[in-house]
Amino acid sequence: MYLSQLRQHYWExxxxxxxxxxxxxxxxxxxxxxRERYDLPFMILSDENANVAEAYGSLHENDSTRPRISRVSMFIIRPADEGSTIAWEYVGPTSRHRVAPSRLSQEIQTYxxxxHQTVSVIVPSAWQVERVIAGFQDPPFGLYRTPAEINEPGVMVYRDYMRELAMQAHGEVFRLQSSGWTLAAVSPEMEGDIAVGQRYVFTRDEG
Incomplete structure (x- = not known):
C-alpha cells in the first residue's frame, strides 16, 4: 500500500x-x-545483499543468522553536477516507520x-483499505490462501499495518493543519471510475 501511495503522488x-x-x-x-501488479511508474532497484543500504547507513542491525535487510529509508540526492550528495534523509527505526508522501514533497520543495509550497495528503476510505488487504490473498504476493491462514499472527499484523498507514494519513492532515498550512481544496481521489479516498491539498508561504 505504501508503494501505491507513492504512485498516487508520483506526478506531483x-x-x-x-x-x-x-x-x-x-x-x-x-x-x-x-511493478506490474501495482502499475508503478517508477523503477524498483534490486538490492538483494543490502549493499546499497549499508552504503547509505540504513542497514538493519538484525540477527546475523538472518538475511541482510534494510530499514525503511528515504533520501533526496543532489544531481551529479552538485556532487550527488545527500540533501535530506530519513532512516526509519523499524519497517513500520515510513515518511508520508506529503512530508517528502515538503522536504523537496524546501530543498x-x-x-510557495503545495502538498497533498490522500486519506484512503475504509473500503479501500480493506480492498487492498483482501488483494494480498492473490498470487504472486498472497500472504494467505485458506480460511485457517487468515487468522495467523503474521497476517493479522499485516492487516493492522495497512490500517496504520491509513491512520498515518489522518495524522498527516492534522500535522499540516496545526503547523501553519492552509487547506486549499478537498476532492475525491479516483482510480479509474472508483473513488478510493479523499485528497487534501494544503499550501503555505515560507519566509
Whole structure:
C-alpha cells in the first residue's frame, strides 16, 4: 500500500523535477512483478545483499543468522553536477516507520528553495483499505490462501499495518493543519471510475 501511495503522488513529485527510484531487498524478478501488479511508474532497484543500504547507513542491525535487510529509508540526492550528495534523509527505526508522501514533497520543495509550497495528503476510505488487504490473498504476493491462514499472527499484523498507514494519513492532515498550512481544496481521489479516498491539498508561504 505504501508503494501505491507513492504512485498516487508520483506526478506531483515529477512536477518538481524529481525522479523517484525505489530499492528493495528482493530479486529483480520479484520487483518486476511488483511493478506490474501495482502499475508503478517508477523503477524498483534490486538490492538483494543490502549493499546499497549499508552504503547509505540504513542497514538493519538484525540477527546475523538472518538475511541482510534494510530499514525503511528515504533520501533526496543532489544531481551529479552538485556532487550527488545527500540533501535530506530519513532512516526509519523499524519497517513500520515510513515518511508520508506529503512530508517528502515538503522536504523537496524546501530543498529547492520554493517559498510557495503545495502538498497533498490522500486519506484512503475504509473500503479501500480493506480492498487492498483482501488483494494480498492473490498470487504472486498472497500472504494467505485458506480460511485457517487468515487468522495467523503474521497476517493479522499485516492487516493492522495497512490500517496504520491509513491512520498515518489522518495524522498527516492534522500535522499540516496545526503547523501553519492552509487547506486549499478537498476532492475525491479516483482510480479509474472508483473513488478510493479523499485528497487534501494544503499550501503555505515560507519566509
Amino acid at each position: 513529485l515529477r512536477g518538481l523535477g524529481i525522479e523517484l527510484v525505489a530499492a528493495a531487498n528482493d530479486t529483480p524478478e520479484t520487483n518486476r512483478d511488483l 529547492l528553495g520554493m517559498r
